[in-house]
Amino acid sequence: MVGVDLGGTKILAGIVDTNGTILGKKRVPTPVGADPDQVLDVIIDCATELLRVCRVKEEEIRGIAVATPGPLSFPEGVVRDSPNLGWERVNFKEELIRRTGRPVIVEKDTNMAALGEYYFGRQRGCGDLLYITVSTGIGGGIICAGKLYRGHLGGAGEVGHMVVEAGGAACNCGRRGCLEALASGSAITRRLDEMVKQGQGQGILNCTTAGEQPGPRELGIAARQGDEEARLLLTQVAEYLGIGIANLVNILNPRAVILGGGMMLGLKDLLLAPVQNYVYEHVFNLNREDLIIECTSLDDDIVLYGCVAAVLKLLGQGTCPSVPLGERSRG
Amino acid sequence: MVGVDLGGTKILAGIVDTNGTILGKKRVPTPVGADPDQVLDVIIDCATELLRVCRVKEEEIRGIAVATPGPLSFPEGVVRDSPNLGWERVNFKEELIRRTGRPVIVEKDTNMAALGEYYFGRQRGCGDLLYITVSTGIGGGIICAGKLYRGHLGGAGEVGHMVVEAGGAACNCGRRGCLEALASGSAITRRLDEMVKQGQGQGILNCTTAGEQPGPRELGIAARQGDEEARLLLTQVAEYLGIGIANLVNILNPRAVILGGGMMLGLKDLLLAPVQNYVYEHVFNLNREDLIIECTSLDDDIVLYGCVAAVLKLLGQGTCPSVPLGERSRG
Numbered sequence: 001m002v003g004v005d006l007g008g009t010k011i012l013a014g015i016v017d018t019n020g021t022i023l024g025k026k027r028v029p030t031p032v033g034a035d036p037d038q039v040l041d042v043i044i045d046c047a048t049e050l051l052r053v054c055r056v057k058e059e060e061i062r063g064i065a066v067a068t069p070g071p072l073s074f075p076e077g078v079v080r081d082s083p084n085l086g087w088e089r090v091n092f093k094e095e096l097i098r099r100t101g102r103p104v105i106v107e108k109d110t111n112m113a114a115l116g117e118y119y120f121g122r123q124r125g126c127g128d129l130l131y132i133t134v135s136t137g138i139g140g141g142i143i144c145a146g147k148l149y150r151g152h153l154g155g156a157g158e159v160g161h162m163v164v165e166a167g168g169a170a171c172n173c174g175r176r177g178c179l180e181a182l183a184s185g186s187a188i189t190r191r192l193d194e195m196v197k198q199g200q201g202q203g204i205l206n207c208t209t210a211g212e213q214p215g216p217r218e219l220g221i222a223a224r225q226g227d228e229e230a231r232l233l234l235t236q237v238a239e240y241l242g243i244g245i246a247n248l249v250n251i252l253n254p255r256a257v258i259l260g261g262g263m264m265l266g267l268k269d270l271l272l273a274p275v276q277n278y279v280y281e282h283v284f285n286l287n288r289e290d291l292i293i294e295c296t297s298l299d300d301d302i303v304l305y306g307c308v309a310a311v312l313k314l315l316g317q318g319t320c321p322s323v324p325l326g327e328r329s330r331g
Numbered sequence: 332m333v334g335v336d337l338g339g340t341k342i343l344a345g346i347v348d349t350n351g352t353i354l355g356k357k358r359v360p361t362p363v364g365a366d367p368d369q370v371l372d373v374i375i376d377c378a379t380e381l382l383r384v385c386r387v388k389e390e391e392i393r394g395i396a397v398a399t400p401g402p403l404s405f406p407e408g409v410v411r412d413s414p415n416l417g418w419e420r421v422n423f424k425e426e427l428i429r430r431t432g433r434p435v436i437v438e439k440d441t442n443m444a445a446l447g448e449y450y451f452g453r454q455r456g457c458g459d460l461l462y463i464t465v466s467t468g469i470g471g472g473i474i475c476a477g478k479l480y481r482g483h484l485g486g487a488g489e490v491g492h493m494v495v496e497a498g499g500a501a502c503n504c505g506r507r508g509c510l511e512a513l514a515s516g517s518a519i520t521r522r523l524d525e526m527v528k529q530g531q532g533q534g535i536l537n538c539t540t541a542g543e544q545p546g547p548r549e550l551g552i553a554a555r556q557g558d559e560e561a562r563l564l565l566t567q568v569a570e571y572l573g574i575g576i577a578n579l580v581n582i583l584n585p586r587a588v589i590l591g592g593g594m595m596l597g598l599k600d601l602l603l604a605p606v607q608n609y610v611y612e613h614v615f616n617l618n619r620e621d622l623i624i625e626c627t628s629l630d631d632d633i634v635l636y637g638c639v640a641a642v643l644k645l646l647g648q649g650t651c652p653s654v655p656l657g658e659r660s661r662g
Contacts, residue, residue, distance in 0.1 A: 071617040080617050128483040140582075144475045151584025152459040155618040158581040163574045165508075166496040175577075175613055177496075243494045246506075250489040251471075251582065253482025282506055286402040286411050287486040 002047045003307025004066040005109060006030070006039070008084030008136075013046040014304040015054045018062075018312060020120050022304060024054040036079075036090045040099060063103040063314055065307035067112035068092060070139065074154030077106035083172060084137075105310045109133075109303055110157050111148055113260060113296075114141025115313075116306030118148075122297045123256045130254040131296070132159060133261035134241065137172075138180040142252065160184065164243045183240035185263040189215040191233065203227030216263045223270055238271050242278025249283045249291065256292040260302050268295050333378045334638025335397040336440060337361070337370070339415030339467075344377040345635040346385045349393075349643060351451050353635060355385040367410075367421045371430060394434040394645055396638035398443035399423060401470065405485030408437035414503060415468075436641045440464075440634055441488050442479055444591060444627075445472025446644075447637030449479075453628045454587045461585040462627075463490060464592035465572065468503075469511040473583065491515065495574045514571035516594040520546045522564065534558030547594045554601055569602050573609025580614045580622065587623040591633050599626050 005012040007030060014025035026046050031038055043066070051058060069084040077093025079085060093106040107115070114131035117123055127146035133139050138160030142149045150156050160180035161173050168177030169187065181187055192214045195201035201214070207221040208214040222230035245257055257279075264271065276293045283291075296302050336343040338361060345356035357377050362369055374397070382389060400415040408424025410416060424437040438446070445462035448454060458477035464470050469491030473480045481487050491511035492504050499508030500518065512518055523545045526532035532545070538552040539545040553561035576588055588610075595602065607624045614622070627633050 071615055073617060081615075142582075144480050145478070147476070149475050149583075151618070152586040152622075153584060153617055153620055155584035155615055156582065158584075158615060158618070161581045161615070162493070162578040163495055164497055166499075166571070166574055168497075173615070240497070243497055247493040247578075248582070250492045251473075251487065251579070252480075253484060253486035253489075255483040284402055284412075284486055284489060284492070284504070286404060286484055287482070287489070289484055291483075 001062055001308065001311045002050075002064045003304045003311070004043050004047070004064070005112075005303040005307070006043070006066055006068050006085075007109070008069055011039075011042060011046060012300070012304065013043065013050055014301070014307070015047075015050050015056055016304060016308045018308070020305060020308050022301060023056065024050050025301075025304065026050050030085075033086065036087060036092060036095060039085075040095060044099065061102060063105065063311035064096060064100060065105045065107065065112070065310040065314075066092065066096065067107055067109040067303045067307060070108040070110065070155075070158065072106065072108045072154055074107075074150045077104075103311070103314055105314045107306070107310055108139075108141070108154065108157065110139040110141040111150065112141070112306030112310060113302045114143055114157075114258075114306070115148055115309040116298055116302040116304070117258045117260075117296055118143050119309035119312075120298060120305040121258065121302070122294070123258060123292065126256045126292075128253065128255040129258060130248055130252060130256070131258045131260065131302075132245065132248075132264075134184060134259060134264035135261035136185045136263075138184045138244075138261075140248075144252075159244065159248060162244060162247060164240060164247065179240060179244040183237045183244065185216045188219055188233070188237065188263070189213060192219065195229070195233075201229055204230050216267060220267045220270055234267070234270050235274065238274035239278060241271065241275045242282065245275065245293070246279045246282040249279060249287050253287045255290055256294070258294060258296050260296040260298075262300075265295060265299060332393055332639065332642045333381075333395045334635045334642070335374050335378070335395070336443075336634040336638070337374070337397055337399050337416075338440070339400055342370075342373060342377060343631070343635065344374065344381060345632070345638070346378075346381045346387055347635060347639045349639070351636060351639050353632060354387065355381050356632075356635065357381050361416075364417065367418060367423060367426060370416075371426060375430065392433060394436065394642035395427060395431060396436045396438065396443070396641040396645075397423065397427065398438055398440040398634045398638060401439040401441065401486075401489065403437065403439045403485055405438075405481045408435075434642070434645055436645045438637070438641055439470075439472070439485065439488065441470040441472040442481065443472070443637030443641060444633045445474055445488075445589075445637070446479055446640040447629055447633040447635070448589045448591075448627055449474050450640035450643075451629060451636040452589065452633070453625070454589060454623065457587045457623075459584065459586040460589060461490075461579055461583060461587070462589045462591065462633075463576065463579075463595075465515060465590060465595035466592035467516045467594075469515045469575075469592075471579075475583075490575065490579060493575060493578060495571060495578065510571060510575040514568045514575065516547045519550055519564070519568065519594070520544060523550065526560070526564075532560055535561050547598060551598045551601055565598070565601050566605065569605035570609060572602065572606045573613065576606065576624070577610045577613040580610060580618050584618045586621055587625070589625060589627050591627040591629075593631075596626060596630060
């Protein structure tokens with residue numbers, strides 16, 4: 001089957017067999033300012049090339065799953081007012097079915113990642129699971145009692161747009177103090193920019209390639225070298241993430257909170273432990289019991305794994321490989 | 332059947348038939364500092380008295396449902412570290428079964444209320460429903476895809492302990508800036524106390540019986556008389572409630588948010604419209620679509636109705652009377 005992780009900046013396509021083995025994958029940039037037709041062209045070219053390289057015949061493709069940035073209406077698969085793609089209302093699913101003639105499932109990227117973790121991750125089979133991506137933005141996917149929970153129209157999981165500091169930093173969504181405005185990659189980049197303008201953050205600038213803007217990566221390098229400003233900023237970011245995750249643990253009582261996304265995985269050594277500690281200390285006893293907070297083991301491929309899970313479900317072959325709770329390690 | 336709404340200050344017991352008709356109810360104070368055995372005595376006395384008055388025979392009682400303050404573990408029915416009851420770990424369900432020999436279901440009060448709304452409220456049959464009680468404290472019950480969602484161990488729904496103002500007012504739970512610390516009845520009482528100590532709030536004091544402490548009720552009276560300080564404080568409370576509910580709408584994408592609880596119902600004329608407006612203006616377009624925000628029509632009896640629903644479910648007779656979406660009015 002073909003899985004496609006369509007992002008605002010990159011498209012990651014993969015050919016995957018029904019066991020979840022990735023036979024081949026290819027990453028190309030998302031054409032800037034492209035209309036949906038052009039993006040579909042790129043996806044189809046990419047998949048065709050991959051089929052050739054992996055020596056898989058087109059007729060062997062049983063389904064196509066595409067993960068798109070939200071908001072995405074479900075079950076229609078209509079991309080709605082997407083800030084990342086710049087599309088207002090595109091029926092991506094219908095278009096893809098028309099052009100390929102194959103069964104297609106379109107799902108919000110964070111939902112797809114939650115499915116990936118639930119079917120193929122270390123916490124597979126964990127029915128009360130919350131996936132959170134911390135990257136340029138922050139989003140989530142919620143598994144409730146063994147099922148992906150999309151809410152009334154597909155809009156569930158927008159955990160980055162939970163205000164945790166009323167009146168705080170402005171968010172792209174128009175509100176103030178959203179978790180995404182305080183603890184995402186773009187929040188860090190903006191904060192570093194402010195610091196540099198005020199003549200601060202020299203240690204972080206020293207870790208930045210000339211002419212480039214410092215971001216989470218450079219912040220991490222500086223912090224690992226012991227830079228105090230970098231460490232302080234990371235402590236603040238970890239606390240905001242901790243507040244947001246503790247909120248969600250009190251609201252949803254998940255068994256496992258799985259963290260992913262470029263920024264989180266890149267700064268795992270610096271962020272994971274303080275986030276875990278904050279959450280364990282700040283939730284109700286009952287909600288803390290058994291609670292696992294960890295980074296996904298599926299790395300960047302988590303969305304592709306979700307695509308496999310989604311196609312298997314679409315074809316009625318989705319059985320979640322459950323593992324005994326005892327085999328799950330905490331933290 | 333017998334339904335019991337066990338609160339920190341009052342016990343409301345009712346005899347209800349399987350159609351949800353309340354045949355009789357009785358309200359008694361919760362004995363202060365009582366141990367579980369004493370509380371069970373009060374509940375059983377209360378129910379016995381009601382059976383007599385309603386001329387229902389003991390053998391006609393097919394089940395007993397008790398709603399307790401959280402946290403409550405599920406399915407065990409163990410009250411855990413309850414600040415309202417002052418109990419650390421009490422297997423209330425087991426005790427009640429032992430003493431009555433009847434089928435018993437014990438459920439967190441906010442969950443029971445969500446069931447009440449889902450089975451008997453104006454929004455009955457609405458599968459993606461969030462119930463929020465705004466009273467001395469703030470709590471919630473979540474219906475996901477037609478089922479009560481309790482999370483991994485029964486701890487889901489603690490929406491009052493979502494931090495919306497990092498570093499804000501201290502909360503009973505030990506955190507700072509929880510919704511409950513900013514917008515509940517106890518938050519208002521505390522704020523009014525501070526105001527009075529600073530020589531403010533004279534208009535609100537004028538509406539307060541001599542020797543008593545002003546609270547949400549007095550705040551409402553003063554606001555209705557046009558008192559500026561009262562109106563300003565209510566505006567702030569409505570905004571905090573709006574922030575919290577908008578967060579939950581972004582996270583869960585419910586079809587309906589149903590508000591209840593003594594404070595909310597008592598201040599409905601002053602709070603509902605500003606809360607609705609705030610939420611409609613501050614959530615994603617997709618999450619706003621079809622969204623209903625209203626006060627429950629079941630008033631103080633919502634938990635009793637939930638008890639009926641819970642017993643019907645326990646007896647395998649729970650069918651949710653669904654209504655066509657078109658018949659639901661917005662707001």
